[in-house]
Amino acid sequence: MNSSADDAGFRAEARAWLAARLTDAHRAAGGGPGREHEGLAVRREWERELGRGGWIGLGWPEARWGNRSVGPARQMVWAEEYARARAPGRVGHIGENLLAPTVIRYGTREQRERFLPPVARGDELWCQGYSEPDAGSDLAALRTTAVRDGTGYRITGQKVWTSLAREADWCFVLARTGAGSRRHRRLSLLLVPMDQPGRIEVRPIRQMTGTSEFNEVFFDGAIADGGHVVGGEGNGWTVAMGLLDDERGVATLAQQIGFETELREVVRTAVATGAADDPVIRERLVRQWAGLRALRWHALAGPAPADSSVTKLLWGNWHRTLGELAMAVRGAAATAGPGEWRAETPYELSSDQRMFLFSRADTIYGGSDEIQRTVIAERVLGLPKEPKG
Structure with missing residues (x-):
């Protein structure tokens, strides 16, 4: 069969499904x-609707857990149709794109059958408990402990930016886990499990955007089952x-x-304001367009040494630069919010102002630029390792 015709049929199916179920x-x-604070109840129910349609877990290697499994080309088709339909931001992406592939690769059969x-x-x-106040980009400096307690573990410590x-x-x-861990x-x-009062x-962390999608998480003897170590x-x-x-x-394809x-x-704003007349x-604008194409080609090219570090450097800097460009095309108007300021309520932001403020963190969270460059220097270029204090 013609693969392009198959992909066209998959696109038509995705488009029809979204049209039939997406509401205003x-x-x-x-x-x-x-904007993770917005419409959480609606988005959580939408996540279940996606699950009923089999649209969660497209990138998983098998279709045996209630998902359908497709290759990168169809994953991109789905992401394009999802964006075109203006569907809401996903609340299940951490479980789908981070937890699930990890359990599939490293977990036991029992873990896969329980969690997928x-x-x-x-x-x-799901949420991710990695970073700590003194262990952000240097993840190996974490201090949270998990001590054996009968058939399980008791966890004590603090995570941040969760x-x-x-x-x-x-x-x-x-x-x-274990004495002498270093x-x-x-x-x-x-x-x-998070339901352990x-x-x-x-504790929410208020950000520059005025919202609190990041949190601190404190574990005080929290319990984990002994069979839940991946x-x-x-x-x-x-x-x-x-x-x-x-x-x-490859998960960044949908992000793109x-x-x-x-x-x-x-681009629309630049044309409307006349900023596009400035050479x-x-x-x-052209550099941003070309950079986005390079991001896609890089993601589709397949793994290479230190590829995850290269990918993080590319998209983090591209998106931060886009935020700066969004402010530049608006000129002085970028400094004013869309609504009337009132001291008793959180300030309002336009979508491009929110993007600008949030994207300042893109080169920090998930591994800072400095750490990624160190990884590339040591693992690809073979430069001497940095001394550890």
Whole structure:
């Protein structure tokens, strides 16, 4: 059969499904980076609707957990149609794109059968317990501990910058297991239920955007089942790095669809304001367009040494630059909000102002630029390793 015809049929199916089920309420629910606080109840129900349609887990290698499995080309088709339909930001992406591929690669059969079907149905949401106050980009400096207690573990410590922690049902937590654990050694990745009053506390962190999608999470003897260690006790560093490869790899193709939508809006604004008549602005717009194409080609090219670090550098800097360009094309109007300021309520932001503020963090979270360049220098260029204090 002709693969392009097959892809066209898949596109038609996706488009028809979205048209039949998306409502104005879904579209108004918003969501996405900097807007994770919006329409959570509607978006959570939408996640279940996606699960009923089999649209969660398209990138998983098998279709056996209630999902359908397709290749990168059809994943891109779905992402394009999802963006074209103006569907809301996903609340299940951490479970679908980070937790699930990790459990598929490193987990036991029992773990796959327990955790993948609820993700595919949109029933269980996940958050990521990696960064800590003194262990952000240097993840190996984490201090959270998980101590054996009978058949399970008791977890004590603090995580920070935890997206969707208030909404999540589960958290995958990187912690130290075993006496003498230091740096990369004796770390384990544990799957921890979030509904543990008195043992887990979540505190929102207010951001420059005025919203609080990031959180601090405090574990005070939180319980994890002994069978919920992914990859086995002591192998957490390998598992954690594999998970980050998924976060920064082909999964960014869907992210790039959102980037394309944002770039299109910036171009429209540049034309409307007359900024596009400025040759410097025109050149910057063209550079953004070309950079986005390079991002897509890089993601589709397949893995290479330190590829996840290269990918993170590329998209983080591209998106931060787009935020700066969005402000430049608006000129002085970029400094004023869309509504009347009132001291008693959070300030309002336009979509491009929110993007500008939120994208300042793109080169920091998920591994800072400095860390990514160090990885490339040491693992690809063979330069001497930095001394560890």
